[in-house]
Each structure stands twice: as C-alpha cells, then as structure tokens.
Amino acid sequence: MTTIPLTPRLSRRSALQGAAATLAAAATPAIARARRKRPNILYIMADDLGFADLSCYGRRDFETPALDRLAADGLRFTNAYANSAVCTATRVGLITGRYQYRLPVGLEEPLAFRQNIGLPSSHPTLPSQLAKAGYRTSLIGKWHLGSLPDFDPVQSGYQTFWGIRSGGVDYYTHATSNGQLDLWDGPTPVDQAGYLTDLLADRAIAEIRVASAGAQPWFMSLHFTAPHWPWEGPDDASESARIAKAKDLKALFHFDGGSAAIYAAMVRRLDYQIGRVLGALDKAGVAEDTVVVFTSDNGGERFSDTWPFSGRKTELLEGGLRIPAIVRWPGVTKAGATSDAQIISMDWLPTFLAAAGAAPDARFPSDGVDITPAIGGASLPARTLFWRYKNHAQRAARRGDLKYLKIADNEFLFNVAADPLERANLKDRQPEAFASLKAEWEAWNATMLPLDPQSYTHGFTASELADHYGVDD
Template sequence: MLLGVGPASRAAGRKPGKRPNIIFIMADDLGYADLSCYGRREYRTAALDALAASGVRFTQGYANSPVCSATRTALMTGRYQYRLPVGLEEPVGQRPGMGLPPSHPTLPSLLREVGYQTALVGKWHLGRLPDYGPLQSGYDHFWGMREGSVDYFTHNAFGNRPDLWDGDTPANQKGYLTDLLGQKSIDMVRQMSSSGKPFFLSLHFNAPHWPWEGPGDEGEAKRLSSKPTGILHYDGGSLKTYGEIVMAMDRQIGRLMKALEQLRIADDTIVVFTSDNGGERFSDTWPFKGIKTELLEGGIRVPFIVRWPGVAKPKSVSEQVIMTMDFVPTLLSAAGGRMHPDYPADGIDLRAVIAGAAPSARKIHFRYKHMAQEAHRDGDWKYLKIRDNTFLFNVVADPQERANLKARHPDVFARMVAAHRAWDVTMLPIDQRSFTHGYEGSELADHFEGD
C-alpha cells in the first residue's frame, strides 16, 4: 500500500531511468533523543544533523521491537517478525538451529533479483554458520560481526570468542570497530559504484551498544578481556563515554557522506538512518519513558532520517507513524522491485510521505515476551499491557504515558484490546522459554502502581 498520494511520483535528482543507490544505516541501542537534531544536549552529532537537514526527519518512528534481532528480522523481510521463529528470539544463537531461513525472501535478495549489488558492513545477529548468514540471505558481500555484541577493540563476542568476519572467513584486523566499519563501508561503496550497477549497502554499526568503550578506552577492553565472559560491562560507562561512542559513529557517517560527494553519486543515493530499538542506560529518550526491552515509548520510539534527493524536501519533518518494516516495500518500490507474492508486506510504502504527503492514521502492533508485554497503537491511542496490568494512553497528548485513560474511555479500550487479540492470533505464539536474560534499569515497575 502506498501511504498518501501526489509528490511521490517525482523523479529523484538523477538521470531519467537511473535507479537509485541505497544505503541503510542502523545504529544499535540508540535512544530517540541521542542525536542533537532530536534533542541531545551533551554532545553534537554534526553529520547526522546535516543528514536530517538534507531530507526528512520523522518524529513518530518505531523500531519493530524493543530488542535487536526481532527488529532486524522485520528489516530483512518487510513483515512482522512474529511470523518467523527467529523473530521471537532474543538473543538469537542461544538455541541451535535458530536463524533467518535462507529460503525466505529478503530486502537484499529481492533487490539483487532486479540487478542490485548488495553488501552488509557491520552487525548481522540473525543466526550462526553454517546454516545462517548474510551471504545465505541475499548479500553479495559481508564484512562485520555475527553476534549481538562485540568488543570495540578485541572484536570478541561473549566468552571472548573472536567475531569479526570477511564473508564466511574470520577476519583479523586491528582498530576501533566503529572506525573499521566506517572505512569498510567507504571501500565497499567505491568498489560497487565502479561497476555501473546500482547498489544496496546495509551499514549496521554496533555503536552505541555496550561495552562502554570510546575510541580512547583500549585499556578498558583489555580489562574486560581478562574476564571469562569478556564483554559484559555492568560496572562501566558514563555519559561522557557514551557521547564519545555516538560521536565516533557520527564521524564515520560524515566520512561516508563525503565519499558519496567525491564519487559524484550523492544525488543518486537514498540514505536512511535509524536504530534497532530504544536506548540503554546512558541514552536520552526524552520526552518518553522506558528503555530497551520495554514497550513503553522509550523502548520502541527511535530516530528515522531519510535523505532522498529530488523526493525528500530538505529540512522537512513528518509526524507520520512509521515502522522499520516499512522500508522494505518502500525501497523495493524505489528500485523497481516488489515483494514476493507468497510473502506480502506488513509494512507500507512510504514514498508519498517522504515526498511530503500529510500524515495518515496508522494501526501497528507489538509484543514482547519479557514481562508479557503487548501494545497496539491506533491513531493517537495506545493500548499497553505489562503482565496483568493494562493501560490506555493518548501518546500524543501524554508522551510519558502517565494518565491511564481506560476508565474514562472504556469503549476505546475495549476496541483496541479486541483489535490486538484479532491481530495476535495471526502471528506465531510466543515461546516464553526463548527469553534468556533480564534487563537492569527497567522503568516498567513505575506502571504497576494503582492498576
């Protein structure tokens, strides 16, 4: 479905008939207000601010999930992650035989079918070799990490296992991981742009995910590597360190954008930036409450920036409700591709909205096994359930989700609960056993009082 009508039909700022290159950049655990263009005050994100100034910034964008692998499943498939067993898992890899099925159509595989070169630089986290991997799911090239979190200096995952790959071969390269990913993305763009064929690059940073190591914190990495678990980092970090991690990512994005200009392909390239879920302990999620693993707005509301020359008006802001999975049908449409008929999109085509169409009401759904959470947004209304506690919020008037309106509006509450139940039965049932860890710093307890 194409949301809105009108200016989406305008050609991008490139030669007639030429299909756009596409770069999709995803941060890891970045909070809604962690960019200065979204309100962060402690540091500046100059490159991402400039990216927002060159296109459209969304203020009501949602990650498909409050955790990593589930959102990445939605990004790959364009569908609710709950349609696949891998989408119910967090963390992926704890049980054997779990991953994104190579037979499932994906954004890169569908783009490859219409002539695109495809590459992933950065984080995969959708299943382990030999059965699962980027090269098995539509990417021509892969350089990065397979697990959920990796040390910025040693490049080791949990248990001090090396986790840096060049294709399906272990890589051995020294350096701060954010800088390495930035350089590899530039190298990949130079390589693919030289062929004359359009390209799709996924640049998935591990920043600002823990361990809390800025570019000058190699000593902290050595300390962590002396422990059997390695990267677990419950006693580290600060606002200053967090800012250094985010700004390091911002610098690499700036370098990549400069490379597009030098290659004279900036006007031929769509660039999208977002996060896989809400922020962690040092994030700024204002004006929302909640963090990663929570269906409060702070756990799922994330930045979305789209630079689309000739389509997205510079310095524009949209209040359209969007989700991660929407970018699969959107980018496929831009490239002249389409969803596989056996796997229709749950996401919507955002081209008209990106081009400036007025926002339209949207119905979206969430579930998460931790604390039996579920949520449903319909227009300005949001139904939320945490264990046996239920709520009705107007998240536009009350973004901090403090005024429970279910007694004042019992008809709205009943309607939204019924709608969510009807949707829920169309998805795979949640396996409660697949959640293997908790999360410290939760704000969910604040919502148990008085219900």
Template sequence: MTRRRVLRNAAAGAAVSAFGREARAAGQPNIVFIMADDLGYADVACYGRPDLATPHIDRIAARGVRFTQGYANSAVCSATRTALITGRYQYRLPVGLEEPVTTRFAGGIPAGHPTLPGLLREAGYRTALVGKWHLGSVREFGPLQRGYDAFWGFRGGTIDYFSHKGTDDKPDLWDGDVRIEEVGYATHLLGRRAVETVAAAATAGRPFFLSLHFNAPHWPWETPDDEAESRRIAGSNLRHFDGGTQETYRRIVAEMDTQIGRVLDALETHGVAQDTIVVFTSDNGGERFSDTWPFTGRKTELLEGGLRIPALVSWPRRLPRGVVSAQPMISMDWLPTLLAAAGAAPDPAHPSDGIDLLPILTGQAPERPRTFHWRYRANAQAAMRDGDLKYLRIRGNTFLFDVVADPLERANLKSRRPEDFARLEAAWAAWDATMLPERPDSFSETYTGAQLADHFGAPTPPAPPRPATAGEGPR
C-alpha cells in the same frame, strides 16, 4: 529462472507504484542504510540532545526528512532486524521470537524467504553488509546466504571494540565466511570498510545497496581511548554494569557520527550523492546511558522509550529537504519503501506488513493514522498503537494512553475511556492470534533491580530453560 520467480516478478511489476516506475525510468537510486545499535530517540542533536554534537547525522536530516513518530519493530535488536530484512512482523518467524538471538540459537531466516537485500539483488543491485548481522551465527543462516553479495563485520549481537570478540569470548570478525583479524577500534574499521565499499560500488556501473550496521553505541562502554577497559573485561560477557559514563557514551556516539560523515563525503566525492537514498535509524530504543526524552522506558520495554527511535531519510534527487514528518512509521516500512524506489515490490507470497512511505514523503499522499502491534515475552508485555491511542500491558497491569498528548505515558485512560480500552485490547488479541505463539524456551532479555537501580521493582527472571555455554549472554 524458476516458475515461482517468473510469477513473483510479474506480480511485482504490476504492483510497482507510479513513483516506482518514474524512479526506474530515471535510473535506480543507490541506497545506504545506516543503523545504530541501542541509540535512544533523543541521542542525536537533531532530536534534541543538547550535550552531544552529531553534525553528520544532522546532515541527513537537513537534506531530507526527519520522522518524529518513528518506531522500532521490537524493543531488542535481532527481532527488529528480522522485521527490517523481511518487511513483516518478526513474530511470523521463529528467529523473530528470540529477544534477542543468543549464542545458543542455531536458526535464522529460513532458506527461500525473500529478504530486502535479496529482492534488491534481483532488481539489479549489488548488495553489501558492513557491520552487525545478528540473524544467525552459523554459516547456513549468514548474510551471504540471505541476499548480500558481500559481508564484512560480525555475526553476533555485539563485539568488544578492540578485541572483536563476542559475548562468548570468541573472535567474531568476518570477511564473507572467513574469520579475520584486524587491529583497530571497531567503529573506525566499519567506517573505513563502508567508504571502500562506496568507492568500489560507485564505479561498477550498477546501483548498490549498502547496509552499514554499527555496533555503536551498544555496550561494552569503550571509546578509542579505552583499550585498558577492553583488557579489564576480557573473558566476560562484555556487559560490565560497573562500566561506562555519560561522557563515554557521548564519545561512542560522536565516533560513529564521524564515520557516517566519511561515508557521506565518499558519496559526494564519487559523484553519486544526488542519486543515493540515505537512511539513518536505530534498531530499538535506548539503553542505560541513553536519552529517550520525552518518553519513559528503554530497551526491553514496550513503553515509548523502548520503541521510539530516530528515523531519517534523504534522497536529494527526489525528496524535499529539511522536512519534519509526523507520519507514524515502523522498521518494517523500509522494505516496501526502498523496493518502490528501486522499481521493485515485495514478494506477493510474503506480503509486507509495512507500507510504502514514498507517496507520503513526496507529497503525493497525505499523512495517515497507523496501527502497530508489539509483544515482548519478558514481563508479559503487549502493546498496540491505533491512531493516537496506545494499549499497554506489563506483568498483568494494563493501560490506555494518548501518546500524542501524553508521550510520557502517565495518564491511564482505561477507566475514563473503557470502550476504547476494550476495543484495543480485543484488537491486539485478534492480531496476536495470527502470529506464531510465544515459546517458553525462547530467550527474552530484561533488566532487574540488582542490575539497574531504577528497576528496583523488577524481579530476577527465571533461569534459562536450556543449559547455556560458558560466557553465554545476549548478543
């Protein structure tokens, strides 16, 4: 054990909350962290989607807490995942400046930077990732090198549900660091592997942390009956703007919900459900077939629809049941929250930008206002939420909204409340100065009017600054 780790553990022990000490005394809970991909705020029944049944996701809400003001750290996936795994603003790390990571990016989370699975492993947990990684496609920056004991899934940003190839048309299914071949629909394979992981971990005598990161409902738009569509788009970058329907999207979400139900049943079968924290959330706001009501905007946009996400947590042994919380929260809050539940704490050399939500969830502390910051290079976007107010900048246009009274972001208050507008704009700039600067050579995804009809005013983005490989696309 290194001197740094001794100091880290000593500081972590001093920082553990009373709730965390109680959890340690009672036994560390297991943790199952379920993340959907590009799921919109209202894309599950318990958040209001009337045409889609998601009984198993709704089970998590019924057994625990449903946040109505949950935010993603970014409007795209790998940037949010950087914040989730580090508990810090993604703009502190070069990988977090990629919006998202593409096949041409060769980096990842730096060696030695603490991560959520790594900190939990130090606290005695067995850690496993089933599903999407998207934080570095080369082995040096893979999940086994960043805190996970086991990995079964894909390294890139998406795979075809049947061929399991990425946007570069290369196979991207792995067991650890070994590329494998499996036959089957990706969502079903991930569910099966997660159930097997729960079964093995529940009998191992150690607490376990399972990250179950689905591809669904990310494109390509393929249900279990759409293998012909998989063949049609083979060799492309999988985005197929001529594909998909609302019914296809509903089916993709429903298939994911079924697999989540299998995992919840496995926890019950093995007698560990009462002492298992289950989280369900998304990595960013919804994409082209999503329902983001009552918000506007979608993935790649700092409007509320691109940032608001479903966020549910249950822990039958500790948390109340069927609670709806208006506490604003964000992806990077999960690291300090889950570490506190495990009787651990963030590395003091890399303090979290999030907060421990457990005192609020258990009623030991009241709900409180929060301040969040975002930026997004495509279309020169910036945003900050401070209490109920939100500062927003898109392509030189600036706004001030009360997102509680006006979640659609229609009434621009910057002229009516100039002092508040100036205060938030200056505060955002001060925060931005503490982050890594934007890089003109980083990738930043956006949509144009040629791709999506409701983006008719959006220009075609400039060509990438570096040559791309054949078939390259956002992952």
C-alpha cells in the same frame, strides 16, 4: 594535425522536441523524476540509540553535526518506531518486511545461545529481492540473525558481508565474552586491530568506491554496533585489553559499567564516521543518486536520552520503541522537513523495493507499507501498529494518537501525542477506545506464532550466562 570535433546542427524540429522534453521534465512531479533512475540505497542503522541521542532530536550535552547535516538536507521523522524493543526481532522485521512474530527467529528477544535458530535462507528478504532486481547488495556490520553453517548473510541475499555475526563484541578485540573472534569477511575470520566503529566505516567507504564504479545500482546495509555495550570509547584500548585478558563477563556486558561520558564519546565517534561515509558518496559522485536512511534498531539503553518518553530497550513504553529516523532522498525529500507519519522498521522493504521498481514476493506479502508519500511530505493512510514482548508479558498497539499497553497484569490506554511520558491512564475515561484497541491486538496476535518459552528474554543469571558463553562467572 588536430581534429576538431564538429558540433551537430540541430533542425528546427529537433530543437522544438528538445524544448518540449525540457518543459515536460520540469512539469513532472519530483518523485516521478527521481524514480526514472533507480537510486542507490544506503541504509545506516545504529544499535540501541535513544530517540533523543542526536542533537537534531534534542540531545543537550553533546552534538552530532554529521547527522544534524543529514537531517538539515532531508526529512526527520518524529513518529518512527522499531519493530521490537530488542535487536534480533527488529532485524527480522526489517529484512523480511513482515512482523517478526511470523518466523521462529523473530521470537528470539534477542537471539542468543541457540544454534538451530536463525533466518531461513529460503525466505525472501530485502537484499535478495533487490539483488533479483539487479542491485549489488552488501551488509557491513551486525548480522545477529543466526550462526554458521546454517544461517549467514550471503545465504539471505547479501552478496558481500563484512562484520560481526553475534549481538555484541569488544570494540577492540572484536571477540565475544569467551574470547572467540567474531569479525568476518564473508566466511573468513578477520584479525584486524582497530576500534570497530572506525573499521566498519572504513569498509563502507571502500565498498561505496567499488560499487559506485560499476554500472548497476547498489544497496548497502551499514549496521553499526555503536552505541551498544560494552561501553568502550574510541580511546579505551588499554581498558579493552585488560577486559579481554581477564575474560571478564560482567565487564563485557557492562550491566554495571560505563559512564555517560563514555557513551557520549561512542555516539560522537559514530556521528563522525557516518560523516566520513556520507563524504564518500560525494567523492564517488553518487550523492545525488543515493537514498540515505539513518535510524536505530530499538530504543536506548542506560545512558541514552529518550526524552520526552519514558522506558528503554526491552520495554514497550515509547522509550523502548520510538527511534530517530532521517531520510535524504534527492528530488523527493524537502530540506529541513519533518514528518509526524507513523512508520515502522518493516516499512523499509516495500519502500526500497518500490524505489527499485520491484514489489515484495507475493508468497510473503509485506506487513509494512511503502512510505514514499510520507518521505515526500504527504500523509499516510491510518493503520494500527502492534508489538508484543515476552518479558513481563508486554503487549502494545498504536492507532492514531492512542496506544494500548499491557505490562504483566496492568493495562493502559494512553494518548501518546498529548502524554508522551505515558502517565495518564485513559482506560476508564475512554472505555470504548480501550476495548477496541485491545480487541484489535487480540485479533492480530491470533495470526502470529505463539510465544516460544525457550527464547531468550534476559532472564538468565550471571552463572547461566557464564555457562552458555564458556567463561567463569
């Protein structure tokens, strides 16, 4: 005999209460409604991607349809900055929510060769604080914040890790220039064939499937290595094998290699795989419950498009610091919106913690701010952002439209809104503004750690690099 479930009979009071609740929900601001359920957070970071390397940011010679769709569904920032013009320093700012110059590892530009430097496991981080708040946390991709045994993602808040520990590896052999394998599943080396961008996406999709089946919210840092050198596209496996066999240092670093066509193929493949990852959110039924952020760790390299800016990675000109940043936050972002709010990498920590109903550790207050209002279409309070970079004694500060810049003995004041190429020096026309920003930078710098003369600053010769990596030059 088939049992037919009975439909509950509603009293008039219950019906009125239900209607009132519906009306109240409709009247509640979108951000408040979105925060009633703590969202999953998917933070996707490219490596060395230029400001205009996506077609939604102006790339003209190829298209990035997956990320264009993400921007069409969400918000695109036009004044997003990296904490540094190189990768390790920015990653320190991101994971701690603080200026990287507060920690010795943040003085590395980037981290290379030094075994006693890394992110201290005792320092609270974005993943450790989210884990404390009940989130499942994972890092898939690039770490570059210190070497085993003292420094490790799982010692700094990530419950699972699958990726590389160094700054860059061959996309096919997954080895550093001395032939050492650098692909890991937690503490275990992984010997797996495949183009690294593809493997990272596959792993992210698998993690989304598992994490979304659980009861707890999740946070994933998906740190692709693309389009960081070596310049290897998805169809360059035979060339990669030749490089690995020869242990060719110059070929791995590719300071004089690659091509615009290979770079385009790398970015297009990155876009394609991100599309697959975003599709996995839909298949898992969690797209509406997930905040998605896409950005880069610093400005672009040789083949990048940084228009309308000048400069590139390792330079505090806008091209080295300005990055794409796209946010899709269902219920908070408005589809197809843009924001000119000035944001920076370290802002993501207080923003994500606020979304999780948590706050930064009081012992290590964040230098960033919660940018949720800007994500929702509002403005942010005025503030000054600061940078320094050891190579060529660079320093920079931006307040409003004005930017103070020093490179070696040359000092400038630019209006980067009116003059994004940074060509018209206003130092003599606006001496008070110049002096004020310079003094503000000096006061800020006095609160940071002094520069480390032993930190890496791209000053090594080919022979010195070979000695450090254990290969012949």
